[in-house]
Amino acid sequence: xxxxxxxxxxxxxxxxxxxxxxxxxxxxxxxxxxxxxxxxxxxxxxxxxxxxxxxxxxxxxxxxxxxxxxxxxxxxxxxxxxxxxxxxxxxxxxxxxxxxxxxxxxxxxxxxxxxxxxxxxxxxxxxxxxxxxxxxxxxxxxxxxxxxxxxxxxxxxxxxxxxxxxxxxxxxxxxxxxxxxxxxxxxxxxxxxxxxxxxxxxxxxxxxxxxxxxxxxxxxxxxxxxxxxxxxxxxxxxxxxxxxxxxxxxxxxxxx
Amino acid sequence: xxxxxxxxxxxxxxxxxxxxxxxxxxxxxxxxxxxxxxxxxxxxxxxxxxxxxxxxxxxxxxxxxxxxxxxxxxxxxxxxxxxxxxxxxxxxxxxxxxxxxxxxxxxxxxxxxxxxxxxxxxxxxxxxxxxxxxxxxxxxxxxxxxxxxxxxxxxxxxxxxxxxxxxxxxxxxxxxxxxxxxxxxxxxxxxxxxxxxxxxxx
Numbered sequence: 001x002x003x004x005x006x007x008x009x010x011x012x013x014x015x016x017x018x019x020x021x022x023x024x025x026x027x028x029x030x031x032x033x034x035x036x037x038x039x040x041x042x043x044x045x046x047x048x049x050x051x052x053x054x055x056x057x058x059x060x061x062x063x064x065x066x067x068x069x070x071x072x073x074x075x076x077x078x079x080x081x082x083x084x085x086x087x088x089x090x091x092x093x094x095x096x097x098x099x100x101x102x103x104x105x106x107x108x109x110x111x112x113x114x115x116x117x118x119x120x121x122x123x124x125x126x127x128x129x130x131x132x133x134x135x136x137x138x139x140x141x142x143x144x145x146x147x148x149x150x151x152x153x154x155x156x157x158x159x160x161x162x163x164x165x166x167x168x169x170x171x172x173x174x175x176x177x178x179x180x181x182x183x184x185x186x187x188x189x190x191x192x193x194x195x196x197x198x199x200x201x202x203x204x205x206x207x208x209x210x211x212x213x214x215x216x217x218x219x220x221x222x223x224x225x226x227x228x229x230x231x232x233x234x235x236x237x238x239x240x241x242x243x244x245x246x247x248x249x250x251x252x253x254x255x256x
Numbered sequence: 257x258x259x260x261x262x263x264x265x266x267x268x269x270x271x272x273x274x275x276x277x278x279x280x281x282x283x284x285x286x287x288x289x290x291x292x293x294x295x296x297x298x299x300x301x302x303x304x305x306x307x308x309x310x311x312x313x314x315x316x317x318x319x320x321x322x323x324x325x326x327x328x329x330x331x332x333x334x335x336x337x338x339x340x341x342x343x344x345x346x347x348x349x350x351x352x353x354x355x356x357x358x359x360x361x362x363x364x365x366x367x368x369x370x371x372x373x374x375x376x377x378x379x380x381x382x383x384x385x386x387x388x389x390x391x392x393x394x395x396x397x398x399x400x401x402x403x404x405x406x407x408x409x410x411x412x413x414x415x416x417x418x419x420x421x422x423x424x425x426x427x428x429x430x431x432x433x434x435x436x437x438x439x440x441x442x443x444x445x446x447x448x449x450x451x452x453x454x455x456x457x458x
Contacts, residue, residue, distance in 0.1 A: 078297040078298075080298050080299065080300070080302050080303075081302075111406060112403075115403075191413075193402075193406055193409075193410070194411060194412060195411065195413075196411045196412075196413060196423060236411075240406035240407065
């Protein structure tokens with residue numbers, strides 16, 4: 001009984017040990033706007049100045065967090081916050097299985113665990129709008145969505161198995177100085193459940209009025225946005241406690 | 257620290273299995289009306305967040321423990337589907353037998369905590385003839401609201417300064433805060449959810 005109260009208390013707190021991932025490992029993303037080519041409507045999205053981690057959070061980073069916050073270990077975590085696959089790439093609570101890389105992005109983490117990790121750094125998860133804003137960039141421009149090469153790269157990544165088992169920094173550094181927005185892992189965002197899809201196809205409007213209040217059906221405006229469609233569809237299909245092999249995260253921080 | 261970890265690990269791995277089965281049987285056979293002690297792992301009452309109700313009282317979700325909970329997420333300024341969703345909840349309430357209803361709290365959690373102050377929620381409750389102990393209106397921080405919605409699997413998105421797009425889900429929780437049933441969509445047949453509620457009554 002006592003230990004359980006302890007766990008609940010610990011879960012609400014974080015260790016105050018500071019980690020190596022400070023603002024020096026974050027990029028400043030200057031404010032801007034864009035029109036999401038895939039979303040409820042085509043209104044412009046505005047993003048304020050914010051910091052974003054240059055790399056996704058790694059297994060090594062996450063192990064440091066677990067050492068100070070053992071209630072998030074895979075043997076301690078409660079079922080509310082994660083499913084059975086949580087940290088399944090780990091052999092024990094704090095060690096990885098053979099073949100896993102310390103500097104690969106941490107995956108098999110739930111949204112709750114990702115959120116708590118970021119909180120313990122004095123950071124937070126990025127919003128969809130922030131994440132997509134940074135993801136629109138290629139190496140040289142902030143919005144590369146109309147470039148064929150940009151889309152080809154992303155679509156070819158979708159066909160590559162085990163892309164998640166590489167060191168962070170393995171793919172490309174984009175216009176903002178941020179690595180691996182594409183090519184490594186999918187990433188949690190704070191409000192992934194703001195994607196309300198009525199069905200699998202753009203034409204599937206039946207029942208959407210019954211399921212969603214005030215939401216128009218989501219539709220892609222053109223095929224070049226298949227890549228974005230995949231991300232939105234993925235977000236619409238997952239639950240916060242899921243642990244997925246190729247789903248990791250990185251943290252953000254507001255400027256003010 | 258290591259010792260503490262080992263303790264936690266040992267006790268936790270021992271206890272969680274037996275705990276779940278004893279919770280399930282106790283609701284039915286032991287007539288355990290004293291819902292205290294450890295929370296089951298899946299209980300929503302594990303969330304530490306704090307909320308304010310329509311009477312301006314600050315509560316933790318765990319304060320609802322011991323009741324059957326029927327929960328939806330809405331916002332008072334909603335003009336489209338919410339009135340229908342509320343009508344659905346009201347209809348369910350009328351179909352659930354009187355004895356069971358004494359053990360139920362119908363909980364509305366606001367998606368728009370900035371606008372839905374305790375005063376606004378109280379006024380809304382009065383307008384909807386829900387100003388009594390059977391109906392609980394809650395609002396929390398934006399962050400806690402997002403977290404609660406994610407536990408329920410409810411999605412929502414602000415689509416204008418006033419309006420939200422959101423899923424229409426009615427969730428049933430047992431006395432220990434474990435989610436036992438969900439109904440998605442409006443005007444869907446009530447038989448299953450009424451049964452799910454009555455099944456939990458002691």
